[in-house]
Amino acid sequence: MTEADACATEDLLSRAVGGESAAFTALVRKHQRLVYSLALRMLSDRHKAEDLAQDVFLQLHRSAASIESAAHLLFWLRRVTINRAIDRLRREPRYEDVSLEEGLLLVSDACDEDPLLQRRLRELVGRLPAAHRAVVLLRYQEDLDPAEIARTLSMSINTVKSHLKRSLAILREQVGNTAAMGPDGTASRLEHAPTKHGSVT
Amino acid sequence: MSNNLxxxxxxxxxxxxxxxxxxxxxxxxxxxxxxxxxxxMPAGYQWLSAALVAAVVFGALIAHDRQVRREQQGLEARRQLIEALRVTGEKLDLAYRVVNDEAHAATRENPGA
Structure with missing residues (x-):
């Protein structure tokens, strides 16, 4: 985030706290990709992700006065989104397969990348335990370093590194299996991937 | 492979x-x-306030019941006192009449005394 960008966000934030709804709308537009994408990748369901993302912004509207800076806002949005997603996964355990609709929806728009491999990776990330999934998303979607991930998820850096290492090993193994077995055998070894939802606290 | 992944x-x-x-x-x-x-207020506090209101109403009902009982006991005591005074009056009246009758009889028997 550039300094000008941070200043613009803080200006929107202070105007939103002052009751200017246009400023809050602009804040939502600015951060909706972040919140919605984290929710979508955590829950693997478009409708639940939309619902959760709306809940996060409603909570932000109520507690905007407690946000101190643009960086704090980003930290707060990531943390609240992930925690709400994990709470929701605990309450209503997700079915194992990422739906075809989700797979098609999330296919990358870049033409030079393998859409099947990308879809497969998203499916595999969606099957990681919740805490591992949160770490992977913050690392590869949000581009945070392990220290920032640790702060966001209230974990030790060693736990973050261990989750990342374990997750990458699972993904590497599963992607390798997929490539070796071809499209018809993609689900054959996924039962071995851990599916129990972990905690980030 | 790692960078690629x-x-x-x-x-x-x-x-x-x-x-x-x-x-x-x-x-x-x-x-x-x-x-x-x-x-x-949160749901927990609403339950608490409802419980407090219920306790106050219950306490007021008990106090009212005690007051009514005390008044009834007072009325009963008053009734018993009046009855006792009435019985005592009757007895005194009877005793007065007996003494009076005996005095009249003695006067009749000894007119010169």
């Missing part, structure tokens, strides 16, 4: 947009929430 993950997990209308839907929900009457 990192790149593939970054690409696969690229952020997606919820659509142009998302912000409008959020603002509609916020407007809807602000129109809804707010609960003044």
């Amino acid at each position: 990192d790149d593939q993950l970054r690409s696969a997990l690229r952020a997606v947009d919820p659509g142009d209308e998302f912000a409008a839907r959020v603002m509609a929900r916020i407007a809807n929430e602000s129109m809804r009457p707010r609960r003044s």
Whole structure:
């Protein structure tokens, strides 16, 4: 985030706290990709992700006065989104397969990348335990370093590194299996991937 | 392989947009929430206040019941006192009449005394 960008966000934030709804709308537009994408990748369901993302912004509207800076806002949005997603996964355990609709929806728009491999990776990330999934998303979607991930998820850096290492090993193994077995055998070894939802606290 | 997987993950997990209308839907929900009457206190406190009101009403009922009983006991005591005074009066009247009758009889028997 550039300094000008941070200043613009803080200006929107202070105007939103002052009751200017246009400023809050602009804040939502600015951060909706972040919140919605984290929710979508955590829950693997478009409708639940939309619902959760709306809940996060409603909570932000109520507690905007407690946000101190643009960086704090980003930290707060990531943390609240992930925690709400994990709470929701605990309450209503997700079915194992990422739906075809989700797979098609999330296919990358870049033409030079393998859409099947990308879809497969998203499916595999969606099957990681919740805490591992949160770490992977913050690392590869949000581009945070392990220290920032640790702060966001209230974990030790060693736990973050261990989750990342374990997750990458699972993904590497599963992607390798997929490539070796071809499209018809993609689900054959996924039962071995851990599916129990972990905690980030 | 590691760098390749990192790149593939970054690409696969690229952020997606919820659509142009998302912000409008959020603002509609916020407007809807602000129109809804707010609960003044959490559910736990509401239970507590309901329990306090119930305790006060119960206490008032018990106090009222005691007061009514005390008044009834007072009335009963008054009734018993009046009855006792009436019986005592009758007995005194009877004793007076007996003494009076005996005095009259003695006067008749000894007129010169």
